[in-house]
Structures are given as structure tokens and as C-alpha cells.
Amino acid sequence: MHKTADAIVFFKSQTRHKVLLIKRKNPPFQGEWAFPGGFLEHHEDPLDGCLRELYEETDLLLKKEQAIVLEVRQKSGRDPRGETHTYPFLFILDSCPPIKAKDDAQRAVWVDLVKIEKLAFDHGAILCEALGRLFPLLDTPFPTEVVFFGGSFNPWHEGHNACIKLFLKAHQDKLLVIVPDTSPWKKEVITEEHFCYYQAFKHLQAQLKPNEVVIYPGFYGKENSNPTANWFLKITARKKGLLVGDDQFAALKKWENAPALMAAMDFLFVVPRDLNDNERGLIKNELLIMNKKMEITILADHEYRHVSSTKIRNGHETR
Numbered sequence: 001m002h003k004t005a006d007a008i009v010f011f012k013s014q015t016r017h018k019v020l021l022i023k024r025k026n027p028p029f030q031g032e033w034a035f036p037g038g039f040l041e042h043h044e045d046p047l048d049g050c051l052r053e054l055y056e057e058t059d060l061l062l063k064k065e066q067a068i069v070l071e072v073r074q075k076s077g078r079d080p081r082g083e084t085h086t087y088p089f090l091f092i093l094d095s096c097p098p099i100k101a102k103d104d105a106q107r108a109v110w111v112d113l114v115k116i117e118k119l120a121f122d123h124g125a126i127l128c129e130a131l132g133r134l135f136p137l138l139d140t141p142f143p144t145e146v147v148f149f150g151g152s153f154n155p156w157h158e159g160h161n162a163c164i165k166l167f168l169k170a171h172q173d174k175l176l177v178i179v180p181d182t183s184p185w186k187k188e189v190i191t192e193e194h195f196c197y198y199q200a201f202k203h204l205q206a207q208l209k210p211n212e213v214v215i216y217p218g219f220y221g222k223e224n225s226n227p228t229a230n231w232f233l234k235i236t237a238r239k240k241g242l243l244v245g246d247d248q249f250a251a252l253k254k255w256e257n258a259p260a261l262m263a264a265m266d267f268l269f270v271v272p273r274d275l276n277d278n279e280r281g282l283i284k285n286e287l288l289i290m291n292k293k294m295e296i297t298i299l300a301d302h303e304y305r306h307v308s309s310t311k312i313r314n315g316h317e318t319r
Contacts, residue, residue, distance in 0.1 A: 002084040005050035006037030008130045009091045022105035029120035046087035057105040124198035125221025132218015142237035149243040150179035159307035163271045166299045181219040197221035229257035241267035246275040262290040
């Protein structure tokens with residue numbers, strides 16, 4: 001098993017956000033963009049190795065106290081060279097220091113986030129996590145009522161659009177936050193040779209552009225399970241709730257830490273899919289036993305209610 005460390009170095013200002021990338025000189029992903037990083041030496045501390053590789057590839061010297069630890073990446077198949085555990089560290093700077101490509105880097109450049117298309121390895125997923133730290137969801141109180149719409153969205157389709165439009169039409173006073181996530185219990189069908197979560201995130205942004213919503217990227221490409229209760233309970237807002245399809249509505253009682261999640265929810269919005277009115281009514285009554293003060297609203301029906309990401313992935317349905 002190999003160990004590597006990567007440096008995700010952001011320049012952040014009020015108007016511009018850039019990240020430091022290198023163009024790889026050697027295989028795998030030769031000629032593609034990636035974060036500075038490389039293999040750890042024997043018994044080397046991951047942060048020491050990260051700072052060493054950053055200097056060796058870009059001539060940039062940073063300090064240990066500037067580092068923010070991100071999640072260790074160790075999913076099977078993430079590196080074509082074999083089983084590899086990667087330790088990513090985030091650095092946020094208020095300037096763009098001069099850099100110079102060295103060692104395994106063919107080029108080293110500061111790149112605007114909007115200009116990044118695709119990254120090597122699983123660096124797109126790491127970038128999404130880093131962006132979640134750059135624009136925090138959990139540490140910033142929401143000044144208004146907020147509703148979260150989460151899912152793997154693999155792929156995004158007309159049914160998802162209908163959910164958003166139905167909600168925004170009826171509840172313009174509430175902020176809608178889209179939370180793309182990765183479910184370890186769902187089979188991921190990836191047709192491309194190499195899938196980049198940041199590329200997928202940018203595609204999702206383009207799909208959502210006409211709508212007045214916020215997209216939180218921090219969970220996109222996570223390797224570990226991410227129960228909604230783990231982050232929803234930490235949200236600070238005047239009032240908060242979820243937007244779900246009625247398939248999720250039917251399963252809410254079985255979600256991890258469901259009693260605490262229900263108790264923390266001020267409202268729940270449900271988009272019709274497969275259930276009939278009587279079935280939704282029974283589920284609504286069961287959930288209200290867990291929190292009598294929660295407002296449960298069944299939204300209007302829509303023509304894309306039977307469109308399914310699973311069916312699209314399996315080739316049984318067109319978008």
C-alpha cells in the first residue's frame with residue numbers, strides 16, 4: 001500500500017478565487033492537471049511530505065500552521081498505480097506568491113476556479129471538499145429560513161428540475177440549498193474512463209443557473225457515508241427543513257438518527273412520485289408523532305414524477 005500527500009492551495013479574495021495546479025510530467029495522467037503532491041518517504045509525516053512535495057514541484061514554501069486537514073482518500077481503484085492512501089491538506093492564502101514548476105511538474109500555475117475543467121485522479125472530489133471549507137455550510141448561520149435538497153443527482157434530470165421549480169414557485173421566502181452527495185449504498189455507473197466530481201459539479205451549476213438557489217459542493221465525491229442528521233443538526237437558521245421526493249419521505253423513519261433529525265426539522269416539503277394520497281397521509285401522521293410542530297407540505301404534482309436517475313443509469317429511461 002502506497003501513501004501520498006497533496007496540497008490544495010487557494011488564493012481567496014473578495015472578487016477572485018484561484019487554486020494552484022500542476023501539469024503532470026509523468027504517468028499516470030501524464031499532461032493532465034492535478035494538485036501538487038507525491039509519495040511519502042519512509043516514516044514521513046503526511047504534512048511534512050505535503051509541504052516537501054509542494055516545494056519540490058512549485059518552489060512554494062508554506063508553514064505547517066497554515067494547513068487545514070481534509071479527509072484521507074483510500075477508496076479502491078482511485079489510483080491506477082495500486083492501493084494508495086492520500087492525505088490532502090488545504091491552504092488558504094490572501095495573495096498569489098510566485099511559483100516555478102520543478103521536479104515532476106511540467107507546469108505550475110494559479111488557475112481561476114471557473115476555468116478548471118477536469119482534474120487527474122480523484123482530485124475533483126478533493127477540490128469539492130476543499131470548496132466546502134472555503135464556503136462553509138455548517139459554520140455560517142443562515143439569516144433566513146432555509147431548505148436543503150440533497151441527493152446523488154446521478155444524473156440530474158427533469159424530475160429534479162421540477163422539484164426545484166415547484167418549491168420556488170410556492171416558497172419564494174425561503175432559501176433553497178442544493179446538496180449533491182455520494183451514496184456508498186448506490187451502485188455508481190460511470191461510463192467515462194475517468195470521472196471528475198468537480199466537472200460534474202460545474203455541470204450541475206450550469207443546470208441550476210436559471211434558478212435562485214445555492215449549491216454546496218463539500219460532500220460531492222465523499223468516500224464515506226454521510227447521514228443527513230450528521231450535518232443537518234449542526235445547521236443554524238431561523239427555521240430549517242428538507243425538500244424530498246415521496247420515496248425518501250416514505251423512508252425517513254429508517255434514516256440514521258431519524259428521531260433527532262425529525263425533532264430538529266421545522267418543515268418538510270414532499271414532491272409526489274410513486275405514492276398515492278392515502279399512503280402519503282399515513283406517513284405524514286407517523287412523522288408528526290415524532291415532531292408535532294413540524295410543518296409537512298405536499299407539493300403539486302408534475303409531469304416528470306416517474307423519471308428516475310436509477311432507470312436512466314440502467315438505460316431503461318431517457319432524460
